[in-house]
Each structure stands twice: as structure tokens, then as C-alpha cells.
Amino acid sequence: MPDTASERRPLVRWSARLRLTLLYGLLFLISGAVLLGFTYILVARSPVSKQTKVTATQDVTGDPSTSNGGEIIPDIEHLVSQQHEAELQALLTESGIALGVMTAVSVALGWLMAGRVLRPVSMMADKARRISERNLHERLAVSGSADELKDLGDTFDGLLARLDAAFDVQKRFVANASHELRTPLTLQRAMIEVELSAPAPDVQSLRAVCERVLAAGESQERLIEALLTLASSERGLQRREPLDLCEVTADVVRERCPDTPANGLRIETALGPAHTYGDAGLVERLATNLIENALRYTHPGGWIRVATGMDTGRPALYVANSGPQIPPDRIPVLFQPFQRLESRVGSPDGHGLGLSIVAAIATAHDARITAVPGREGGLTVTVAFPHQHGHQPGHGHGH
Structure with a gap:
């Protein structure tokens, strides 16, 4: 064919x-x-x-010496x-x-x-x-006067720079994901091999090993779920529906925050109406990750504040917590995959994907993120969504 x-x-x-x-x-x-x-x-x-007539005169008697008048000679205008x-x-x-x-x-x-x-x-x-994926660092570097062709070359160089950065991020993401997935597998294999190498393993020791292997498997499941959520968020939204940040956040607070924390943690909420459009499941994941991140990094006896409402005309979610001091230049890094703050005080089951998922979901919803260090340490994060009646595309997240 x-x-x-x-x-x-x-x-x-x-x-x-x-x-x-x-x-x-x-x-x-x-x-x-x-x-x-x-x-x-x-x-x-x-x-x-124009046509020209030529005339001449001659004697009518035939005597050239007497000329009493003139007569037009044959017309030569045809020749002219x-x-x-x-x-x-x-x-x-x-x-x-x-x-x-x-x-x-x-x-x-x-x-x-x-x-x-x-x-x-x-x-x-x-x-x-x-230029290929192996040498994306090269540029066209068009020289000469500023004209349309130089603008085209500069635009292409900008595209190459963005592609180079995207490839670097992808390579780091794949390497980090491989490391995170390999670590639980290595731990599981080591625990099983150690138990099998014992001369006479009993039922109790085998049960303990199985429980530890199951715990490592659950950690892998959480990591894979987080990676899938991150990938689906970066693809964008398949559908948008009206939702209230107040209702979504209230459900997350009831589920994730205990009524009487054992470590003296104080949780303050101020949930007001905040109507927007989006994917309710992803917005719930965004609120969950912000609150879990605050729980993980807040010292015993500290506080967490969760609020929803309007921020400069946009429905917004606000999460702040006390905790370790965070340098301002470290905040943008925390929103990248597999980046963790060293001074974690909560549960050790995080993979450094929480805030990167928050950033991806915010980008998919055209929401704007503002993250600043708190006065008493910790992090203050505000996610401002587009208004329900005035969708404003093109807003990314800002750190």
C-alpha cells in the first residue's frame, strides 16, 4: 500500500x-x-x-510667373x-x-x-x-540588527531555554522517583533475607517481618498515588464544576485534624464562603496536602491556622503554622518534587511531593500561590482561585 x-x-x-x-x-x-x-x-x-495637412499653391493658367491663388496639392496626411x-x-x-x-x-x-x-x-x-535533547543548551544566537528574523531567532532561543529547563526537571524527577521507589523495595528485600537467613525463625518473628513489609508496601502505595495525582494535575483539568472552598476545607479539617491533639497542638479555623470553579477532588487533595504539611512540620505546642474567604476579590484558602524558621530563598525549592525541609517533626512518611502537588493543582486551576515565612516560624501559604463568575485563565503560581 x-x-x-x-x-x-x-x-x-x-x-x-x-x-x-x-x-x-x-x-x-x-x-x-x-x-x-x-x-x-x-x-x-x-x-x-495629430494628423497634419501639407498645402501648396500654383498658377491656375499653368504659367508659373502668374500666381493668382492657391490650390491644395494632393493630401499627404496618409503618409504622415x-x-x-x-x-x-x-x-x-x-x-x-x-x-x-x-x-x-x-x-x-x-x-x-x-x-x-x-x-x-x-x-x-x-x-x-x-540541536537535540542531548545539546539543548546550545542556542541559535542570531546576530545583527533588531528585525523580524532576529526576533524569530530570539524567540526560538527562549523556547530552547524552556525546553532545556523542562528536560532537566524531568530528568531529576525520574531519578528522584526511581530512588524513592527503590528504597522501600530494598528495605523489604533486606528484611525478608535477614529473616530467612535466621537458623530457626518462629511464627512471631515472621509475623513481625510481614507487618514491616506491609508497612513498606503501604508507603509505596502512597508514593505511587502521589505521583499519579501529580501527573494528572499537570495534564490539566478534564472538567470544572462550582465548589465552595469552605465546604471542601471543612471536610479535610474534620478528617485530618484531631479534636484534642495529644501534643498540645492548637488548630484555629475561620472558614468563610469562597465560591470558585474546579475539580472538587483535586481541590480537596490541595487542602489535604497543605494541612498535612503543616501538621508534619509544627512543633508540639504550636498552632495551625486554616481559613477560607475572599482575598483581593478572589476566593482563597489560607494555611499557616508555627514551626522551624524557613529561609525565604528555600521556599520556591519546597514546591519542587522530592524536596523536603530538613527539620521535620511529625510523621516520617512524606516523600517531598506534597507541596509540588499543591503547585500543580493550583496551576491546573489557574490559581495563584503566595508562600512566605511566618513571623513565628513555619510557613504561610495562600492559594487564590479564580472567581466563580469571572474565570481568569493564564495565572500560574507564584512563590
Whole structure:
């Protein structure tokens, strides 16, 4: 069966240089022909070219010495008209030859100028053809005056820079995910091998090993679930529906925050109406991750504040906690995958994906994130969503 792509491919490849050259030549030919036509019309209608009569007088008696009057001699205006038509025909022929010669010259000059104009495009194409995922750090670096071609080169360099950064993030993500998934597997295998190498393992020791293996498996399940959530958030939203941040956050607080924390933790809530559009499941995951992150990093006897309401005209979720001091330059890093704060005080089952999932979900909802260090330590995070009646696309997250 023939290849449809090859069937659609033209037999003759018309380069941009050839097309521009033919266009230049055609435009010159048309403009020259129009100029020649105007010149021909003006010359034909010129007063000099009007019919002329030539007259003479002679003696009516035949005696040249007596001339009593004049008589018009045979009209020669027909000869003058023929001479004028011959001159016009010569003008048309000679101008046509000159137009043909100049058209050929214009085509040659157009070929040279088109090659000169398109030379930067050819250089950019050659450089872009050599760039792959292995050398995304290279750039076109178009030099010269600031024109459309330089703007095109600079735009392509910006695209390469974004692709280079995206590839680096992807490589780090894959490496970190592989490490995080390999660690529980290595631990499980080590526990089983140690127990099997024992001379006489009893039921109790085998049961303890099985419980530890199950715990490691649950950790893997949580990691895989977090990775799937992160991937689905980065793909964007499949559907949007009206929701109230107050109701979603209240459910998360009831589920995740105990009424009487054993470590003296104080949880304060101020949940007001905050209507927006989005995926209720992902918004619930965002609130859960923010609250769990606050629980994990808050010292015993500290506090956590959770609030919903309007922030500069946008429905917002606010989560703050006391805890360790966080340098401001470390905050953007915490929203990247597999990045953890060293001074964790809560449960050790985190994988460094919580805040990166928050950032991905916020981006999918066109929400804006503001994260600043708290006055008493810890982190203060505000997620401002688009208003329910005024969707504002294009807002990313800001740290």
C-alpha cells in the first residue's frame, strides 16, 4: 500500500528563495508592462502626433510667373499617419525588448537579494537541525540588527531555554522517583533475607517481618498515588464544576485534624464562603496536602491556622503554622518534587511531593500561590482561585 505522506509530497520542491525570485520578477514584469502601456497611450494621444495637412499653391493658367491663388496639392496626411504608426510600433517593440531584458536582470538581482535575506533563516535551520535533547543548551544566537528574523531567532532561543529547563526537571524527577521507589523495595528485600537467613525463625518473628513489609508496601502505595495525582494535575483539568472552598476545607479539617491533639497542638479555623470553579477532588487533595504539611512540620505546642474567604476579590484558602524558621530563598525549592525541609517533626512518611502537588493543582486551576515565612516560624501559604463568575485563565503560581 503506497505511503499517503509520500503521495502528498510534491515532486518539485519550490524553495522560498525560488518563490521570492519568481515573485520579484513577476511584479517587475507587471509594473513594467503597465508603465509601457501608459507611455504608449500618452505618446499616441500627444498633440505632436495629430494628423497634419501639407498645402501648396500654383498658377491656375499653368504659367508659373502668374500666381493668382492657391490650390491644395494632393493630401499627404496618409503618409504622415503611416509614419506615426511606424514610430509607435518601433517604440512598442523597443520598449518590450527593454522590458524583457530588465525583467531578466530583475530576476537575477531578486535571486541574489533573496539569498542574502534568507541566509539567516538557512543558518537558523542548520543550527536547529543539529540541536537535540542531548545539546539543548546550545542556542541559535542570531546576530545583527533588531528585525523580524532576529526576533524569530530570539524567540526560538527562549523556547530552547524552556525546553532545556523542562528536560532537566524531568530528568531529576525520574531519578528522584526511581530512588524513592527503590528504597522501600530494598528495605523489604533486606528484611525478608535477614529473616530467612535466621537458623530457626518462629511464627512471631515472621509475623513481625510481614507487618514491616506491609508497612513498606503501604508507603509505596502512597508514593505511587502521589505521583499519579501529580501527573494528572499537570495534564490539566478534564472538567470544572462550582465548589465552595469552605465546604471542601471543612471536610479535610474534620478528617485530618484531631479534636484534642495529644501534643498540645492548637488548630484555629475561620472558614468563610469562597465560591470558585474546579475539580472538587483535586481541590480537596490541595487542602489535604497543605494541612498535612503543616501538621508534619509544627512543633508540639504550636498552632495551625486554616481559613477560607475572599482575598483581593478572589476566593482563597489560607494555611499557616508555627514551626522551624524557613529561609525565604528555600521556599520556591519546597514546591519542587522530592524536596523536603530538613527539620521535620511529625510523621516520617512524606516523600517531598506534597507541596509540588499543591503547585500543580493550583496551576491546573489557574490559581495563584503566595508562600512566605511566618513571623513565628513555619510557613504561610495562600492559594487564590479564580472567581466563580469571572474565570481568569493564564495565572500560574507564584512563590
